[in-house]
Amino acid sequence: MIDIQLSEKPLDVKTCLDWVMDPACGGIDVFIGTVRNATKGKEVLRLEFEAYERMAIKELQKICENALVKWPIHRISVHHRTGVLQVGEIPVIIAVSAAHRAAAFDACRYLIDTLKETVPIWKKEVFADGEVWVAAHP
Amino acid sequence: MIDIQLSEKPLDVKTCLDWVMDPACGGIDVFIGTVRNATKGKEVLRLEFEAYERMAIKELQKICENALVKWPIHRISVHHRTGVLQVGEIPVIIAVSAAHRAAAFDACRYLIDTLKETVPIWKKEVFADGEVWVAAHP
Amino acid sequence: MHLKILAFGIARDIFGGSQTVVEIPENATVSGLKTQLEAKYPRLQKLASYMIAVNDEYAQPGQTLSATDEIAIIPPVSGG
């Protein structure tokens, strides 16, 4: 069972947890991304996220389906934020429930690693003296 | 920075998250144990947790300090429940924040794996037709 | 044929807008489109990489394009 959301509004960890909780599950692993105040020693003022929304949801659906095939997990919730985020805000939450914890950990890590590689979402870091699209240039 | 609690009252994920969040962090990994409705195909009615409290806190402190030495992580929160828990309730929450996600994942997994090996807390599974201290016998 | 190309992230900055239109022969491939885009927008060659998506899927270089496809340029992603 897969729950995917792209949202311009603040993400809520409890919503994701409530969705993945299941009486047949013994463990849940949750990854929560947060906006850091600095990158490579330079102060970050805010982040701006942009998504190719329909394709992003399709790619997220694919990686979640892959995870359900690769590991004995029950439920996955992936919520990703778009728009302007301040330091401390949450760009992404990934929650995975499973009967046994190893599968939940492995699947959660696979999901965030793969999301960062394939899902068409872009992040701009805004500094006091400029801004940069992350990963755009070598 | 380490936050350890043993509690007879229901655990709260948000409390742990709020504690580990930090503007210098880019990611948080959280493990949440939940009481499963069955073990080896047999229906579980409830779990009963018992701790050797002072020693449990001391052992938890040790493994958290080890994690802070082994990985570049910022904050750790470990809350463990004692007493009687129903199916779906939360025996344990472990939250770890870090600048980069790999360290948060590795440390969180180390903490739950090691907790289950060394921390003096015991769990009794109660079935309709009897009860058993988990792991007591070969 | 005219192809409308959607742009996101840094590609939007390079195109100077959220889409651009190119004139390209019938049955042109993804590779052909990339060549044409790079001629029109040389800054694309400075990117770490970029992909073309056709109808919400990553496209292969040899794939042919049609005027009815939804085509997008996907610069290096950085979600999460």
Next chain:
Amino acid sequence: MHLKILAFGIARDIFGGSQTVVEIPENATVSGLKTQLEAKYPRLQKLASYMIAVNDEYAQPGQTLSATDEIAIIPPVSGG
């Protein structure tokens, strides 16, 4: 000397209470205590394993015990 041994989990069931008292020679070791406990409570030998803790720390087999130590029997743990 008299030693009071705290018990948890299945050890509490085996002792029939949250502690037991054993009479043991001065300077007895952890190993010696285990031998004596197993003689008094043969069910301990059926456990997957068990440890002795002295003053809130896991103890080594050769460690000597004193009457002022807080001693506990630690059956296989199963937290989490």
